[in-house]
Amino acid sequence: MTVETEKRDPDVTPLLRINDLTRTFTRRGKPFDAVSHVSLDLDAGGFVAIVGRSGNGKSTLINMVAGLVRPTGGSVAVDGARVADLDDRGLSLLRNRTIGFVTQEQTLLGNLPVLDNVILPATFFPDGKAGSEPSGERGDGEWEGRDPLVDRAMLLLERLGVDDLAGCLPRELSGGEMRRVSIARALINDPKLIIADEPTGDLDADSTTTVMRLLRERADSGAGVLMVTHDTDAIGYADTVYRMDAGTLSRA
């Protein structure tokens, strides 16, 4: 079954266009579609949540969007570029600059302190936005006069309530703290498309509110947010909610 957003306009390229996307895996010698003919458009400023039981292809879907998993059929276009057509550098640039990915697994680098973990993605392609002024938000001036990247990272950590952990190593953090640091890392390059896999997975109610408000704020200021979640509290922040069932996507 195929579901499309009502706002689909053939003249305007949406931020994210998923078209008839399929990924087939083989389990015990039998092929099955983890993602089956899914189509979805997400415009700038939109906030989409996908819910559904585990093992129904949600993660595979968003990993294909980020170019981490190759689709068996169909296509993904992010910001006008077909992901399948990009070479390694193009795809890396897309992941680094256009997409902010909050993974379900803990993916902080264990050998770098929290602050460096957040800053690192901003330094991959130095000709880009690295070092530019923090967008919109302004701190209380405590970080003024320092490296602008450090400022921006500290602002994000502060927004997420983990700025006091900036000098800690990831192994000194709780699961929820690591999750919030990952979110700060995903947002450091002001991505146009934020992909979040269970962003509130190990967070308490207060932290969930903080994180969801931040994501909502990003959507309101023009970013597209694609979120996979189980969390009923989180669903409330989304504009549109889809249900993923046995590899197919439907309006919830």
Add this chain to the structure above:
Amino acid sequence: MKNKLIASVPSIVIGALIAIAPQTFAHACTGHGMFGACHWSQQTATGIGVVILALGVIALFSGPKTRMGLNIAVIADCLLLLAVPTILIGVCPGAMMHCRMVMLPTLIVLGVLGIAFAATGAWLDSRTRA
């Protein structure tokens, strides 16, 4: 704890070697009618070795800042050790004499190792926030 051992054990071991070696395998030349330069270098090296050993033992019971100072003293002592058989006192002039063939190089190697270990220890201690 690890820093403490790195900043003290090498000094103890190398100090002991510096003290013992000239009196045993890396001895001064034998068979002189009278004591030559190598004899006095030998005795001085043993003295310096005992001092380095003592500094290492004290470092075992000291905090990082003190250990840094002790290791700087070890470096100075090792420099003195290098100077004794080369500049200050010297060894026998003959190239094939035991003191020149064994004692001098042994002392130089121990001195250089002592400096390297003490510098490492001091550097590690300088990085620990007090």
Add this chain to the structure above:
Amino acid sequence: MDTHVTLRDLPLANLARKPLRTTALLAVVTVLAVALFGGTMLGMNLGNGMRSMERRLGADLMVVPQNSANQAEALLTGSNSSTFYFTRDIARKVERADGIAQATEQTYISSLAAACCEEKLQIIGYDPATDFVIAPWVASQFQGELEDGQMVAGANVNVSTDGTIELYGRSWPVVAQLANTGTGLDNSVFINQRTVPDMVEASAAVSKRVMPEEYADKAVSTVMIKVKDGYDPQTVATNIKRLDTRFADLGYVYPGGVTAATKTALDALTGYMAAFVAALWAMGVIVLLAVFAASANERKREFASLRIMGATRGMVNGVIAKEAAAVGAAGGVIGVALGALGILPFSALIGSRLQLPYLQAGPWTVIGLALLAIVCSTAVGVVSSFAVMGRISRGDADIILKEGR
């Protein structure tokens, strides 16, 4: 100035946060570097000594007194000094044999320890008029006639600052000091043969007389012979024996044969050494490959994270390679430092213990070897890290993450 972290800092952070792994890797690379640097330098020094010895042995045949052949050989290769002689009339007769192109006489006297803190010296009296053995390489340091009473000193001989040597209670003027040869000749002084009786008298005055007075002016230790083209040294030796029945008892030393024997011993030694270093490197590379391959598995997640953040494959490989190169280079530097510390100051001791000609290579060669060892150590680290790159570049980042779950 930017003070924030960059990808360039990541390799060092990875090394610093895993001190145990880093130390283990460093130790392996250090052992390899010590073996390569030390082994190559030892082999090279032995080769230098060998070549130097070959150049110094200009004679095809040495005729020495009865029962002195072994002493004469030891004198050529090692640093054992000795005194032996027959009389000049025998020497003169020997020189008349058929097949001799050039012949010259030399007299060897072993001195007792001279002044305080001196070792034994080998005193070599030679005849500048007929000499063809010593003059060619003495010429590089000293031109002109060696006057009676003057000396040319070998490299290890201690010449006092006023240019004399104290020997048997007398000061002997030294006109030149020779370069290091790595052979027993470094502990020798060379005198004009006319000075030999003086030397004998001087020895009698202060200590044990080195030879009876009546022999002092006619003692000859060896006749050095260069054979004519078309003759081999053995034939010439036979010709000499034919001159007089007593000559069959004389010692005949073939320096070419001595050189060949030393060369065989040396080739065996350097061969074993090369095989040992090669085996060590083979094992080292296997160990490094194993360590890197094992760490590839546990670090897949870390490298997948970098990919998710938007690092290109090249950036991730760069991090891995830099980590390996840093360990390799550091291990190489430590290894070279340890090797240099173990070998360079002790070169005199090594030379005397090996009983083989041993001549320390010059500073530029040592620096070249050091660079070679460091480059090889770095390369072995980088090459081993390809094992990691191969593993992580396979498969999608997502699959890698799932495996790590």
